[in-house]
Amino acid sequence: METITSKKTAKNNPEKLRISGAEAIIHCLLAEGVDLIYGYPGGAIMPVYDELYKFQDRLTHILTRHEQGATHAAQGYARVSGRVGVAIATSGPGATNLVTGLADAQIDSTPIVCITGQVPRHLLGSDAFQETDIIGISTPVTKWNYQVTKAEEIPDIIAKAFYIARSGRPGPVLIDITKNAQFDELDFHYEACKGVRSYQPVAKVSEEDLDAAAALINQAKKPYIVYGQGVILGKAEEELKQLVEKAGIPAAWTILGLSAMNTDHPLNVGMVGMHGNYGPNVLTNECDVLIAIGMRFDDRVTGSLDTYAKQAKIIHMEIDPAEVNKNVKADIALLGDAKETLSRLLPRIKKNSHEAWRNEFKLKYEEEFREVIEKDLHPTKEGLTMGEVVEEINLATKNKAVIVTDVGQHQMVACRYAKFDQTKSNITSGGLGTMGFALPAAIGAKMGAMEREVVAIIGDGGYQMTIQELATIYQNKLAIKIVVLNNDHLGMVRQWQELFFESRYASTVMTNPDFVKIAEGYHLRANRVSERKDLKKAVREMIASKEPYFLEVKVEKEDNVFPMIPSGASVSDIRLK
Amino acid sequence: MEKKWFTISVYSENNVGLLNRISGIFLKRHINIEGLNVSKSEIEHVSKFTIVVFTTEDWTRKIVAQIEKQIEVIKAFYHTDEEIIYQESALFKIASHLLFDERQIQNIIKESNSQIVTVSREFFVLAKTGRRHEIDEMHDQLEPYGILQFVRSGRIAVTKASMPITAMLNAYENQE
Ligand SMILES: Cc1ncc(C[n+]2csc(CCOP(=O)(O)OP(=O)(O)O)c2C)c(N)n1
Numbered sequence: 001m002e003t004i005t006s007k008k009t010a011k012n013n014p015e016k017l018r019i020s021g022a023e024a025i026i027h028c029l030l031a032e033g034v035d036l037i038y039g040y041p042g043g044a045i046m047p048v049y050d051e052l053y054k055f056q057d058r059l060t061h062i063l064t065r066h067e068q069g070a071t072h073a074a075q076g077y078a079r080v081s082g083r084v085g086v087a088i089a090t091s092g093p094g095a096t097n098l099v100t101g102l103a104d105a106q107i108d109s110t111p112i113v114c115i116t117g118q119v120p121r122h123l124l125g126s127d128a129f130q131e132t133d134i135i136g137i138s139t140p141v142t143k144w145n146y147q148v149t150k151a152e153e154i155p156d157i158i159a160k161a162f163y164i165a166r167s168g169r170p171g172p173v174l175i176d177i178t179k180n181a182q183f184d185e186l187d188f189h190y191e192a193c194k195g196v197r198s199y200q201p202v203a204k205v206s207e208e209d210l211d212a213a214a215a216l217i218n219q220a221k222k223p224y225i226v227y228g229q230g231v232i233l234g235k236a237e238e239e240l241k242q243l244v245e246k247a248g249i250p251a252a253w254t255i256l257g258l259s260a261m262n263t264d265h266p267l268n269v270g271m272v273g274m275h276g277n278y279g280p281n282v283l284t285n286e287c288d289v290l291i292a293i294g295m296r297f298d299d300r301v302t303g304s305l306d307t308y309a310k311q312a313k314i315i316h317m318e319i320d321p322a323e324v325n326k327n328v329k330a331d332i333a334l335l336g337d338a339k340e341t342l343s344r345l346l347p348r349i350k351k352n353s354h355e356a357w358r359n360e361f362k363l364k365y366e367e368e369f370r371e372v373i374e375k376d377l378h379p380t381k382e383g384l385t386m387g388e389v390v391e392e393i394n395l396a397t398k399n400k401a402v403i404v405t406d407v408g409q410h411q412m413v414a415c416r417y418a419k420f421d422q423t424k425s426n427i428t429s430g431g432l433g434t435m436g437f438a439l440p441a442a443i444g445a446k447m448g449a450m451e452r453e454v455v456a457i458i459g460d461g462g463y464q465m466t467i468q469e470l471a472t473i474y475q476n477k478l479a480i481k482i483v484v485l486n487n488d489h490l491g492m493v494r495q496w497q498e499l500f501f502e503s504r505y506a507s508t509v510m511t512n513p514d515f516v517k518i519a520e521g522y523h524l525r526a527n528r529v530s531e532r533k534d535l536k537k538a539v540r541e542m543i544a545s546k547e548p549y550f551l552e553v554k555v556e557k558e559d560n561v562f563p564m565i566p567s568g569a570s571v572s573d574i575r576l577k
Numbered sequence: 578m579e580k581k582w583f584t585i586s587v588y589s590e591n592n593v594g595l596l597n598r599i600s601g602i603f604l605k606r607h608i609n610i611e612g613l614n615v616s617k618s619e620i621e622h623v624s625k626f627t628i629v630v631f632t633t634e635d636w637t638r639k640i641v642a643q644i645e646k647q648i649e650v651i652k653a654f655y656h657t658d659e660e661i662i663y664q665e666s667a668l669f670k671i672a673s674h675l676l677f678d679e680r681q682i683q684n685i686i687k688e689s690n691s692q693i694v695t696v697s698r699e700f701f702v703l704a705k706t707g708r709r710h711e712i713d714e715m716h717d718q719l720e721p722y723g724i725l726q727f728v729r730s731g732r733i734a735v736t737k738a739s740m741p742i743t744a745m746l747n748a749y750e751n752q753e
Pocket of ligand 1: 406408410411434435436458459460461462463485489490491492
């Protein structure tokens with residue numbers, strides 16, 4: 001059936017090879033340019049592990065300490081490198097442990113391919129040992145999934161998996177392979193997939209729509225750009241910068257758009273959303289043309305839709321047709337790849353500078369600086385703030401690090417204050433908000449960009465969800481810098497309890513272990529800071545280390561992250577305190 | 578926004594998992610599927626799902642976009658009742674003696690334009706094809722006499738406008 005539905009190009013490997021399904025899987029991965037995978041072995045995937053042993057000089061397998069870690073590592077790798085991440089696991093519990101990573105990759109459009117072992121075909125549906133319906137379970141959280149029950153299917157299906165994962169709006173694909181298909185032999189022949197007839201990954205933007213969009217932008221008095229991860233996935237960073245500079249349009253990032261544009265660029269005005277910057281949120285409701293590029297108007301970005309940018313004409317550049325007019329109605333939808341759309345739009349755009357309008361962002365920034373930023377970055381109170389730690393990391397890394405964050409207050413603070421001068425440098429779980437993401441994602445991020453400094457900033461809660469990956473870091477000598485901002489609370493939930501549940505701190509106070517001893521137990525260099533006077537030196541020492549390094553910073557226990565749009569409120573009603 | 582009946586037509590590749598994928602989209606939005614029919618279509622190897630929902634046009638449009646996004650879906654459309662020709666069919670199983678004891682039943686059979694599919698000593702089976710309300714009417718008329726079994730199919734529909742699926746598939750094949 002696959003030959004009917006998939007187009008193929010002949011590759012330079014016409015001669016047939018008679019090999020096992022398990023070996024074929026390795027050849028497929030190699031043919032796709034994969035040299036690194038993450039995973040965890042078990043009964044139903046053992047034939048593949050046996051082949052991995054034989055091919056270890058060409059294909060590195062990293063044993064994470066939990067399958068969830070393997071998926072997040074694959075995600076971190078994919079996000080930093082722009083390539084497809086790969087994770088493998090056994091059937092049953094191995095497969096179900098992938099679900100969180102799949103869901104995260106699905107909502108954050110991350111290209112990963114997961115391969116799971118499955119009980120032999122003749123046992124399917126019999127509740128055999130470690131049988132689980134991972135196709136059924138993973139359907140809502142995958143871009144595509146497929147169960148292979150015959151060895152001959154392997155090459156075409158894996159080719160299709162990689163094609164689907166990385167094309168169009170990227171996403172996770174899961175291929176479940178029964179054990180008999182791994183053992184059985186096939187005539188191996190690999191052809192990369194070039195297309196699937198029922199799937200059109202990228203639409204083409206019409207000239208008329210580009211003209212209409214350009215006309216709107218050219219006559220706008222207060223145009224405003226909000227850019228998301230689509231810019232990074234579409235490799236459209238340069239085109240975005242050109243548009244911003246040519247038309248003099250202030251631009252703000254969504255949490256996943258961060259790092260697509262230099263954070264120090266004068267027209268890069270800050271972050272939108274619940275804990276974004278003051279001006280970018282408030283002025284959303286004052287712009288006359290809102291140009292949304294590669295973002296999907298998530299509810300954490302828009303707040304109440306009834307009061308979101310109602311005065312503005314909306315231009316929505318988006319690759320996924322299902323995202324257009326889903327949350328915010330677009331006056332002009334430019335359905336396609338961000339790079340192509342922007343480069344065709346640029347010649348139609350008139351030079352402009354919009355000084356007065358840009359000044360409004362400046363004034364709002366000054367207000368936010370006085371009320372919030374100064375206190376975060378240059379506090380005068382005794383306790384350490386998360387903001388000043390992030391600022392020290394900026395200084396020590398000269399804005400060049402990949403920053404991986406977990407979920408909670410520290411994440412919002414990092415996405416507000418971390419500075420970036422390179423794209424693909426902000427790795428965080430945006431759409432799903434997966435605590436436990438950062439430590440394993442940092443493993444993938446480091447391996448996707450070995451030459452770069454990778455700093456994981458994690459809360460004391462989320463850290464303990466995937467803390468076992470310290471062993472993976474040590475075993476593979478990955479010089480990741482791990483910073484735990486310890487407030488002895490599930491800080492973000494505690495903040496909500498304080499603000500909206502009259503400080504009833506239900507199950508958000510944590511009695512924590514000695515994190516330094518734990519890191520040392522995993523053979524890592526470790527340090528702890530609890531006073532301001534020691535912070536700079538400790539951060540510098542950590543960054544200077546050539547080895548993995550753990551730094552615990554004891555921060556103020558009950559600090560809140562501001563500004564904040566209370567959930568369901570309007571972006572105009574953002575609170576500075 | 579006003580709720581209405583919408584018929585969603587989905588052209589897709591044959592795939593075991595696809596029904597699950599499609600129904601999951603309705604599940605996520607808590608929309609009840611009022612009718613579902615899967616069959617082959619006018620194109621070889623292409624299946625057609627006909628799904629009936631009662632909801633707003635806005636939601637229907639969003640659901641259709643999310644259905645169409647699934648890899649194996651070739652194209653999905655939605656239509657109002659005015660834009661399609663549609664039918665459902667139903668089977669009624671009724672005790673045979675009623676055919677002779679209750680003269681009114683013979684009138685119902687005649688007036689409803691239904692057919693007797695089979696007759697045995699114990700029971701006979703009536704088949705009725707038509708609009709939902711016609712089947713409902715017939716059901717209401719027969720009910721007082723006792724219906725042993727009743728079943729109604731999902732809606733099947735063809736559109737008044739043409740469906741450009743073959744052209745789409747040809748365009749794909751000729752792309753190179
Ligand atoms: C897996 C998971 N469970 C629960 C939550 C809900 N949640 C969001 S933030 C948060 C608190 C995080 O605390 P911590 O990791 O200490 O970070 P902090 O907010 O203190 O920086 C919780 C529980 C979540 N996002 N993910």
